Amino acid sequence: MSKTETRKDEIIRVAARLFKEKGYSAVTMRDLAAEMGIKAASLYNHINSKQDILDEIIINLAEAFTAGMKEIQTSDQSCIGKLKEIIELHVKLSSQNIYGMASLNNDWMHLTEKRAYYKKLRTDYEDDFRHILEEGITSGEIINEKPEVMMFSILTTLRSLYIWIPKKEDLDLKELTTSLHQILITGINK
Template identity: 40%
Template sequence: MSKTNTKKTKKQIILEESATLFREKGYSATTMRDIAAKVGVEAASLYNHIKGKEQILSKICFSLADTYTSKMEVILNSKDSAIEKIKELLLLHVEINAMSSPLASVMNDEWRHLTEPERGEFLSKRRDYENHFLAIIEEGISDGTVIVSDSKVALYTMLSSIRWLQHWYHSNKDMDVEAVKETIIGLLMKGIEKK
């Protein structure tokens, strides 16, 4: 496999550095001056790349929401069993929360600062995603491969169990992400899968 060019654009750097600041200080306490200092540019030159702090937040939230949505579409259209679909979605959550931890933290914790219409659009995407995930769990309950009595409790327990990675993994990056995935998925799947 050939390596692709991984040089980041200035906009990507701004988004990533902003996400780190939003996670450390919170969205409200972070200023455009803070972001400029972190990126290493004058505050005025940030506006050549981005309109303002709220646009940064919106781009972070929607880039990850779109990743989840596009993966969900692929999984929904696959011929995999419900239990395999659940496993694939959990792997997606582990990867995003471990490998994109500042971005994931911002999407999970700072989305409340979005204003309309972005806030409504973001919540709609999240609701749709969760409803599709619930439908997959319910399909597994119906076919007898998933052994939980409440699909919502199962969904939110699994998602909450993975969210801690966004805070923990960035300071434990020496751990092998594949081993982390295997452990977490093994634990979660044992809790729901009929043997």
């Protein structure tokens, strides 16, 4: 299925790692080239611009989240069940794209032509998320607290997983998912 990694893919993968460490603006094409073991000009045999690298990293990931949310929306799960699926989606995509998640969270403002599109994807995602919470309140599954604050709390935790996952060497993702479900939904007090 998935083709072997092209040189372009490799450049984008290495770039994402550097972007996570220093941020998009602080990474120069010469930094990236050095990391690849080549000269800066050689990068342009494979990519069109520095901007294109960022676009590809962010848009690919944002669309993956959108696709995941669309699938969850059409599932026949309860509200709490859907929330659990959202947690699973974030754990999966974050653990598979540790470096890309940093750009998604911190460097989206450096998008240019693609920025409006990215923001629409993000807004739609949040609207879908909020809607699930509102249904849960109506059906009595979850507490009658402001959906906005609940969403903010859960979503910022999930969006920050990329910071935290790589620090835990002995990390079982299934176990992490269970813990997050417990903590984010059931709470921590006895």
